[in-house]
Amino acid sequence: MVRYITVSTCNLNQWALDFEGNRDRIIQSIHEAKAHGSQLRVGPELEITGYGCLDHFLENDTYQHSWEIYSQILSDQSTHGLILDIGMPIIHKSVKYNCRLISYNGKILLIRPKLYLANDGNYREMRHFTPWKKPKYYEDFTLPSEIHKVSGQKSVRFGDCLISTNETKLGAETCEELFTPNSPHIAMALDGAEIFTNSSGSHHxxxxxxTRMGLIMEATKKCGGVYLYANQRGCDGDRLYYDGCASIIMNGEMLAQGSQFSLKDVEVxxxxxxxxxxxxxxxxxxASYQTSTEPYHTIESGIHLSLGSDMDPLVVPTKPIDVRYHLPEEEIALGPACWLWDYLRRSKxxxxxxxLSGGIDSCATATIVHSMCRLVLEAVQSGDKVVIADVQALVHEPGFIPKTTQDIAGKIFYTSFMxxxxxxxxxRSRAKELSEVIGSYHVDLNMDNLVSAVVTLFEVSTGKRPIFKIFGGSQTENLALQNIQARLRMVLAYLFAQLLPWTRSKAGGLLVLGSANVDECLRGYLTKYDCSSADINPIGGISKTDLKKFIHWATSSFDMPILDDFLTATPTAELEPITKDYVQSDEIDMGMTYDELxxxxxxxxxxxxGPYSMFIKLYHEWSRPPLNLTAEEVATKVMKFWWYYAVNRHKMTTMTPSYHAEQYSPDDNRFDLRPFxxxxxxxxGRKKVYELVEKIKVREEEIKKVTLSVD
Structure with missing residues (x-):
């Protein structure tokens, strides 16, 4: 018997609690899979609710609505004819589980709860769900009345089982389980499963x-089999961008790979x-010696997946392809741009x-918005009806079809040099020229009168007027005068964001974009509640080093020569007076370089x-060429970093929600949970560091004496 089977998996741009919208995208993906002749369709993790519901997963309504939506999918005759793997949360015996529901022709075959939960970094699954701690164990689950009315079933198997068709066995693992040392697909393969599905909510x-693709490829390189990986894609309402890359792999080779960054809501x-x-x-x-000694419970479905002798003789198995990866610079251009588009269209x-300050950080933010406009234009030109409808809704012009990126930016992107x-x-000149190239609606203003008015108010109230350090003022005065400028820019930003559309007879307000990079946040080199305080920040999780590489890449890739001027300019906050002998410099102010940060x-x-282990690692790195630093110099740098990190930690409690892109983000909001x-x-820690510095000095002197005596 010929065992050719056509299978599909997908990227879906789901939105937290958008039950009906999520349902429609699921059904669309099923229709597309059927149109491709598939006998199996796999969808992302928790696709009915959206992955990022967070504490909404503690609400009973979320579970009730999930069943209601699932019953609508199950009863829809257009979704029949293939095995469906759909993700949603379920309460079983008063315990909440992250589950997969496997069905065929309107009947549920299995509910498979997640065994191992993601519970670090950005993930808090243990806060909302309980892991199914019983591998290869199952129970009966009583189905709710709305499902009983649709399928006629009163109960279904709930647990870690396999499903058998007339040709093969299927097993399911979910997201985090792929990343664990003892991944379920290994035991499933040893018990004869040949197809593995993985519904994921994996972020960029x-x-x-x-790393992710390596694990997916390895899953079948060692065990053999067909692996179907599905993923969320887009921003479902938080700091993460789920980056798709749905994949089909067989025996360690890629057969099909979805896009990583795209404005498509559904990709099959x-x-x-x-x-x-x-x-x-x-x-x-x-391998044959390692067959499973403790078999899985297997649910016999009686389903025919392959057509056998009835198969079209012209059907050919899919050939392997190379795995596709983006450069880091392209990732910066595409990931935050897609994230921004989802925020804009869904916030309406x-x-x-x-x-727009004229510095590289706000320049990078503006360039990412430009990249978003490029993606939107590309989608419009390709006839993407969803994107066209979103664009027209945003600009309140039903017939609007942009011809250039500037057409888009001119209607939805506003910039200002304050x-x-x-x-x-x-x-000032760089900011104006960049706005012209991008096509933003630009306002060039001076705010000296505003700053002077605030300082004068303080003088009238207290009888003392602060002055800058270079004119004889104290460090306290100098810092306060810088901070008032930064904070007034934030106030102006929100004023202009609310009223600029009104000045052009347009409805609605604007989302304020922040532009503080991850290194400045880490060091605390920003003013609390200054112009870094915004609604969202596309570069808040990206290092200064990577931003420079991105701008260098975009200069040629986006054909924007003006960007080169930002690269060659000295990073400066421009909050202190410029004199013949003094120009403020970020790295000098911080007392450390961006590479060090x-x-x-x-x-x-x-x-x-911590400070001690960090010193040891950096001493081994920096005491060698090309730096050749002494132990004391390394210790000074390390302790300076920890000092500024700690005294500025309170700023992270108010940081603008940022696109998460680096593992070392100091974001206090759920990712980097440390006291402020x-x-x-x-x-x-300092005492231990300097004790070690003294030991190193003594040891170095001993080595020097031995070397001199030998010479």
């Missing part, structure tokens, strides 16, 4: 797709596989407002180092 981080990929190739691949003696605001006497002509951040968050009142001297 720079340079991390290769399909492949035809020959299951006899799996049998041949597994014909290895050592009139557009974005960005304080200058003072401390601003240079160069930054990136290293500190990764050691602190990714490698989980810390003794910044880290007294015990």
């Amino acid at each position: 981080e720079l340079r991390k797709l290769d 990929i399909t492949a035809t596989v020959d299951l006899d190739d799996v049998t041949a691949y597994r014909n290895v003696k050592s 605001t009139a557009g974005f407002f960005l304080p 200058g003072t006497e401390n601003s240079s002509k160069e930054t 990136s290293r500190f951040g990764k050691l602190r968050k990714v490698d989980k180092c 009142l810390i003794n910044p001297s880290f007294q015990y």
